[in-house]
Amino acid sequence: MENPRRKFLKKSLLLAGSLYMAPKVLGVKKGKISSKLGFKTAKLKLTYRPYTLDLKHVFTVASNSRTTTPVMLTEIEYDGLVGYGEASMPPYLGESHETVGKFLSKVDLSNFTNPFELENILQYIDNIDINNTAAKASIDIALHDLVGKLLGKPWFRIWGYDPLKTPNTSFTIGIDTPEVVKQKTIEAAPYKILKVKLGKGNDKEMIESVRAITDKPLFVDINQGWKDKQYALDMAHWLKEKGVLFVEQPMPRELIDDIAWLTAHSPLPIIADEAVQGLADLVKMRGAYTGVNIKLMKCTGMREAHKMLEFAKAYGMKVMIGCMTETSCAVSAAAHLSPVADFADLDGPLLINNDVFNGMKIVEGKVTLSEQPGIGITKKE
Amino acid sequence: MENPRRKFLKKSLLLAGSLYMAPKVLGVKKGKISSKLGFKTAKLKLTYRPYTLDLKHVFTVASNSRTTTPVMLTEIEYDGLVGYGEASMPPYLGESHETVGKFLSKVDLSNFTNPFELENILQYIDNIDINNTAAKASIDIALHDLVGKLLGKPWFRIWGYDPLKTPNTSFTIGIDTPEVVKQKTIEAAPYKILKVKLGKGNDKEMIESVRAITDKPLFVDINQGWKDKQYALDMAHWLKEKGVLFVEQPMPRELIDDIAWLTAHSPLPIIADEAVQGLADLVKMRGAYTGVNIKLMKCTGMREAHKMLEFAKAYGMKVMIGCMTETSCAVSAAAHLSPVADFADLDGPLLINNDVFNGMKIVEGKVTLSEQPGIGITKKE
Numbered sequence: 008m009e010n011p012r013r014k015f016l017k018k019s020l021l022l023a024g025s026l027y028m029a030p031k032v033l034g035v036k037k038g039k040i041s042s043k044l045g046f047k048t049a050k051l052k053l054t055y056r057p058y059t060l061d062l063k064h065v066f067t068v069a070s071n072s073r074t075t076t077p078v079m080l081t082e083i084e085y086d087g088l089v090g091y092g093e094a095s096m097p098p099y100l101g102e103s104h105e106t107v108g109k110f111l112s113k114v115d116l117s118n119f120t121n122p123f124e125l126e127n128i129l130q131y132i133d134n135i136d137i138n139n140t141a142a143k144a145s146i147d148i149a150l151h152d153l154v155g156k157l158l159g160k161p162w163f164r165i166w167g168y169d170p171l172k173t174p175n176t177s178f179t180i181g182i183d184t185p186e187v188v189k190q191k192t193i194e195a196a197p198y199k200i201l202k203v204k205l206g207k208g209n210d211k212e213m214i215e216s217v218r219a220i221t222d223k224p225l226f227v228d229i230n231q232g233w234k235d236k237q238y239a240l241d242m243a244h245w246l247k248e249k250g251v252l253f254v255e256q257p258m259p260r261e262l263i264d265d266i267a268w269l270t271a272h273s274p275l276p277i278i279a280d281e282a283v284q285g286l287a288d289l290v291k292m293r294g295a296y297t298g299v300n301i302k303l304m305k306c307t308g309m310r311e312a313h314k315m316l317e318f319a320k321a322y323g324m325k326v327m328i329g330c331m332t333e334t335s336c337a338v339s340a341a342a343h344l345s346p347v348a349d350f351a352d353l354d355g356p357l358l359i360n361n362d363v364f365n366g367m368k369i370v371e372g373k374v375t376l377s378e379q380p381g382i383g384i385t386k387k388e
Numbered sequence: 389m390e391n392p393r394r395k396f397l398k399k400s401l402l403l404a405g406s407l408y409m410a411p412k413v414l415g416v417k418k419g420k421i422s423s424k425l426g427f428k429t430a431k432l433k434l435t436y437r438p439y440t441l442d443l444k445h446v447f448t449v450a451s452n453s454r455t456t457t458p459v460m461l462t463e464i465e466y467d468g469l470v471g472y473g474e475a476s477m478p479p480y481l482g483e484s485h486e487t488v489g490k491f492l493s494k495v496d497l498s499n500f501t502n503p504f505e506l507e508n509i510l511q512y513i514d515n516i517d518i519n520n521t522a523a524k525a526s527i528d529i530a531l532h533d534l535v536g537k538l539l540g541k542p543w544f545r546i547w548g549y550d551p552l553k554t555p556n557t558s559f560t561i562g563i564d565t566p567e568v569v570k571q572k573t574i575e576a577a578p579y580k581i582l583k584v585k586l587g588k589g590n591d592k593e594m595i596e597s598v599r600a601i602t603d604k605p606l607f608v609d610i611n612q613g614w615k616d617k618q619y620a621l622d623m624a625h626w627l628k629e630k631g632v633l634f635v636e637q638p639m640p641r642e643l644i645d646d647i648a649w650l651t652a653h654s655p656l657p658i659i660a661d662e663a664v665q666g667l668a669d670l671v672k673m674r675g676a677y678t679g680v681n682i683k684l685m686k687c688t689g690m691r692e693a694h695k696m697l698e699f700a701k702a703y704g705m706k707v708m709i710g711c712m713t714e715t716s717c718a719v720s721a722a723a724h725l726s727p728v729a730d731f732a733d734l735d736g737p738l739l740i741n742n743d744v745f746n747g748m749k750i751v752e753g754k755v756t757l758s759e760q761p762g763i764g765i766t767k768k769e
Contacts (some may be wrong), residue, residue, distance in 0.1 A: 084723060123541070123546075123548060124548065124549075124550050125548030126547075126548045126550060126728065129548075154548075158541060158546070159540075160504070160539060165504075165539070166507075167504060167505065167506030167507045167691065168505075168507055169505050169507060169508050286702055287702075289702075290703065310548065314698050315696050317698055317699070317704050318698070318699060321667055321668075321671055321695065321699050322671065334756055346507075
């Protein structure tokens, strides 16, 4: 089970019989043969196409409402293998089909002949332009899928993690009327944790509506919606009584001192989301929050996310692996980090009608990884 | 070149002709076949043997002199493959053949059937006892060698690093009389950087002896030998004039405030060695030093070293990859991290007469990695 490729090799050699000496002979000549057959000059070829996700429900957070999310689907081909990637562009984050297309049109991978040089390639990608974090993630994810396939292993194995240690994912309940919230809570029966969006003035009504249906543990996500630190602290106390596990991004990210005060006094962990994009932000904001929500679309992808995760764990910070509205591509990529995370919010594909991949599954509420190599996805028929 | 195993597979299938459909068939049945053949129940089997390194020169640092170094050579066998590891026990660090043998006798890997679960296995190893960092490293290195071989790639590739970015290694000049120091400096002609040991009262004489022979850039390593911060600062100014690049562990590690003061005022970077074993120390000591010397024998191995490296880079700290007196086993393992390090001090095998492995090479002074899988070593005939 651990090494299907090597085992297959053993097997094919056994079956081939007279070919048993082949490895040594080919091993010696490999360089020359590869060169003749063109393997050494294999190039990385990027393609991409815009796609629009159709949301099952109108989705409302503190700042806006929407029914669709634009994404860009990327593919990087190399030596007969294809790695899949994705950029998700919720409108309020400033990226779109147009901006991501523009960024990707500047990407020239022809200088790289070895996809294993992730540090070099992703440094080049990062230097193309500032921001554009989702566009950058769409390259990072496709490269990780490709490299994992070349290694014949999924990334959670390459990173040495235990797939049995994945957390339960939360399922998100957007801001709505009590009737709709109750209905959504009923529909969320398969999930063991709910993430309730707050911050539009009806905070207690939202929680009471959920609690009228279920006593499951809850996360709450304010999306910077609270403006007063004393209100935030009072709510944290009230929410703790209601079985909430943490408060995500309670106040505007600029109010660093107020948030640090809240973190110091709050009975619940305070998790950074909008305040922390990549590792550099995490280094700066570490003292002001108890933990961080790491999302591939914010941080430029799996490599940066892995660095952030290890950094946060070094400080004993809580780590949540989150997502945007995404297909099973980007969400599966993120799921490989979840065995060492404290929390997961990987419900992206559950919120859409038109996923294009099969990937990570939620089984009885739990993030469930497969042994498929790379990020572990296949295209839907 | 990128995927010899997969290419060989293609090749063997081409040659096999009629077996072309084999992968699909075998893919489907793999689970059952593997189980029958016993692959699924493959166990990790640890063996080890004591060995004593014979040093080319009597080696003197601030605290002691010696002519041999005890090491323990480990092997972990799994499913027909062997991973090699090593513990090096310079006497002043408290480990010995006896203590490492005692630790390794407590290791029971029979509960683990998958070497890819590095996080679990190494957590188990770490919990067996406190300290024993070299003993722990001997397991970590053997596991990494094994997993790299199962993946068919060297670790610098798995980590995404560029082998062309390896630094030059320093070559160490121990404390001795001017004549011997000059002679050693002459013998060190192949190396582009020298690391000069100081801290026994003849600091300026040591440097002047080296400078009588060469104007190569120098590192200096005090091994906690200086006791006065003003002397340390005066020396740092003098050493900078002499072409020294940094000062390693200038004062006893307990004198944190004095060292932090020195770091704040010194014209040269101040690098931690004895003050930082693993990641937890690095987190604590970060503010007091400009950089850190990461050694596998101090930090328990490649996994912890990789975490420390990424942590230090997140803060813009200088990183040196160092070693003890070791064979090419442990030094090759460490070398996989060097492409993203600022400095390397990987001269261990150069200082001994009886290396038992071929591994990482120093070519014109530069750390030079091979594409061999795992840690990239083979046993000497």
